[in-house]
Amino acid sequence: MLSRIGTLASYFDNEKRTVMYSPTWKGTSITNPTDSIEEMLNQIKDLTSTFNDTYNILLKVHPFVYSKVADDERFAPYLVPDSVDANEIMSIVDVLITDYSSIFFDFVNTGKLILFFVPDAKEYKSTRGLYLKQSEMPGPVLNNFAALKRALANLKFVQKKYSAKYKRFSEKYGSLANGMATKEIVDFVFKSVPMKNVVSRKLNSDKRKVVIYPGSLAANGITSSYMNLMGNLDFKKYDVTQIATYDKKSGKRNGMSLPDGVRQMFRIGSPLLTLDEAVIDEYYKVIGLDENNVNNYPIEAYERDAQRLLPNMKFADSIDFSGYSYYWGRLMVSIKAPNKIAYLHNDIWEDAHRKIENIYLHKANVEPMIKLYRLFDKLVSVSPELKKINESKVIQFAGNAKFTSVQNSIDPDTIRYVSWKRRLKPNFPTKDIIKQRIPAFNKKMDNFISMGRLSPEKNQLFLVRVFSKYVETVNENARLYILGDGPLKSVILEEIEKLQMTKHIFLMGHINNPHHFMSKMDTFVLPSLYEGQPMVLLEALTLGMKVLSSDIPQNAFVLNYGQYGELADGTNVNDFLRGIDKINAAKLNQYDKFDPYKYNQEALREFELVLGD
Template identity: 30%
Template structure:
């Protein structure tokens, strides 16, 4: 072995050792290792119940209600109750710390990790950490903690990525408790659980409401008296404003509270229940600190001794409704005037007066004696709609369901009989794979399939926008956190990532169980019928899918994969290390799917060691003709303003003239157009060289290049050096390229390898003359006379463009509707093993 190779090998060994050292001292990594050890080794104790509320901040809400009932029930005297509680500096914890069957643990502590894997019953009103995954035979009950308004529901649908760990937790649950059917339906819809949730929805009310109706008021008053100065000789007014970090101002809220505090009638006493972040800020105010209810005091027990509630349009008033006591709604004027239509209608039905100024609130307090009669009908209607089960026995019914399996008619599953597909699509970058994925997902028949895409945790603006283009039936699950691994599994996984799997002997060391465990962590109880690695370029997802236990699992090949293996960018093989893992994984998939017959045949020929002929199939990409035909007439062209940032650094002043310089196609010129990544395999360099020869003979020809990529700077320099600055126009990435292409006269594809070029199909829909290099992917598309295939060389492109200039290119109308039906049938047959006889409506993306 040469000195250079020895040095590189030693360097890599040192780098890996440093990586391992940094990981092992990382507390999150250590915690994950520890949790995995407990997960694998700890036995489940059928008599342990684990409780958590709001990430261990307090002993409150429905988990607390269930705990209070069980701790005093002799039928459960042999059970151990473990609370995740970060601080025991409160009266609730003091009351129960002496019980021999009650234990408190801090979130993330070793005992927390152990009980999280050992407890038979897990009860939470929010979400366990990202490393949590339910073990087989554990029972996870999520009591949730809020009543979703229409507006909140819409926000959840738009911002679901921010709530991904909550969604992930729901997928692990066996029971989700709900106050009514309306809220249950909204929660299921908002978190994308339709058709995939494998647990039970329970609509028997929130157990916490029993604390409002059935608590020992004298005990609650004693707790409040000890924790802050409350005089129960006066009537109690509770003000519970919602805290909105983005719109609320602490000073404004403080001023309003002080004004209210100073002006309430003498027979009343004001107390505050605010969000934790606001509580910490208000505590610095001496007068307000005196009336702030500590976070650890349960809201529902508090409501049992409250005479009047002042709140905005938030969930607390639903819980207070059942007391039949007065509610005053204090909303800011903007909230009243600019609420969405649904919320505006709800505001008109509120069972109490709506105030927008403090003085109005003061005046309404004086008139509370009239409220019960005046708002009786509204109150009864709202109780019937939102609190139909809040009768003081909610906890008992839920306990019977959970611990005794006494399911009522209000316990039901939502899983249906559709086939469920899981797909990884490659990150939704601006590339052909993304276009193919979006087109497929927008054409599927959702009366027959549930489709879930799983994607990375964080997205950039480009990926976010592409995700928004998906059919609304597609469910999105975001990967949050990291794999739960033992030290040995971590070492093996990283060894494979570095070395690849071309050596067959390494396959016996693949940590298959860790990949299966990761799928369980991500998807909980969800059962998928079909898994599709639609990307085919990312080893992590290929490994997860390859060693899964799905009924069918498939991986796509979107290109001539040997050419991709040998592709060099910036003097480095771009895909080689990834393909050294992915190629050997093909044997673990049921089908390896190319996007065209010629591409399939080429991959079988080039990869005989990895791709058995019997597994290799081809499925054409779907197209979205309606979108293309619509956008070809939409004149607005939006340019990606960031497209030049990376490529402009090494340009001189003259070359920088290209930045953001867009010249629209002039109908007096003859305009050629190319679209694709500015990357070696697309070979726009060859196209520019060919164009330069024709430009010497034809003054009125232009070449438009749509796209961005690593070669942008190099290609611009080439154009300038050839004197083509005003004839070769780089547009960058366009949000609507079809308007631009439609304005041009001829589409030219100069690629060295392609799978099935989407741009050719798009140009055919626009009925554009086409010139393309004669490679496998382009041949599959144009072989029936839809364009001119030319030699893959500068000379071949010159010949093709010259033919167009002489009006000698073939033209043929493309039946895109028939093509799409056939492409979908291929997908259903080859990928899903599913034959659909009547395809009349499939193209509509039902």
């Protein structure tokens, strides 16, 4: 082994035991690790100075960091060459010091001591996450350098204290390690040689196999609809594979809330394209697919990339449930499946060309996606009314794809349970979206609530102006709570201030599980200019609320054309003002009762028809 470590061998003393420090890279980008080289050097020097009579001190840095220290002569007495495999150098190591690196999973099989030096644990956990809880680690978790030195000076005590935990960890994660793991895996995969103590599972051939891209599982209506659908789906009939990349804020939390029947897979690495294919791919991202360039579309390259992510997996249905990404659209349409489906959650043409401050929000992604429609078999809008709108606007891009509709699923039990549970321990927000304190909730006031992304199509600016007039001319004891966040936050706050409505209109931001808050209000209001199928209306109806919405086809459909609530012109201040006055004076029993369970059964039936026909 010493012959492999180059000039480092000249510093090595065979009579001493060997300690190796092997930290992972720090930061959030592999191209720009943020490891402190000077701090690392000073710590290694300190350890060498303190334990020079007892240990050889080695440093094995992560490959992403190696180039930063390789030519620094100050590291020569400690640095293990990057060409030396970690498993090789570990054969001469007696004590491993590491942090969050997975290297300790291999080292634990040696039975030798591991010290976890994690002075930045809180920061690292928040940005990169951890494999395990600190309480599960097979050695002491040390939060400062002084504690690390004390542990090294008292290894016999450390070994005795952690021996039981070390043994449990080794049995859990290293029980199959026998020095032949790679050979056994290769033989199993390529030669069908059985492996002892290993259970393999194949896709259930009796179920209908569905692969679905849900979006990033960010906190939005599409995610709510998807999670409700998965919660209602019969996994005895369907084998579901989800492929996605998570939204940083909410993706992991939502992913962990999905049923166990959803097999979660992730996009990793870069698309498997040649240089020429990558250039062509960029062309189609910008220009989009049309009848004049369809013959040059690099479908084989995209199919190869799909095989990279889902090797040798075949499906009955490939569903782009998000519908807002060209990359994911071209991936889902390239998966081996006879039934390829794209969802249209909104007036997709309008959404593609929506601007805020003269900037297109979705055009670069959505317009090329629209031009992919000709490669799908079905284009699914989330309400019959939306289907009519989308078919009229994008039919020229659809080719032979069939326009159809599937209503969004809801989760009435969770909506009602959260509302009921929170009644036992009310927890009303006390601050608004900019952390300013708001007046305590007063049930004696006439309380209205609206919820949605703060963007032009949701029309909250219009609602603020209408409500201001309502307070001034009709009801000074009225309050409006607006839930949500988005690009118009500052503009809406300025309008509330300008109209002197800060004691009547409150911008609350995003609230997890808002249903209890909603249920305490008198009326739900939705002034949208356009929608897909508004989940918030369905949730408000499930809670048994009085509802007022703008009279657009999608909202009118959900409200059964006025049978479940009031409709008003979302572009006419006086008409919407009359609507607020009317709904406020109305009794709840004036409207038909919405049955969320019957609704859900119909929504699931529509989904299964789209898969089955």
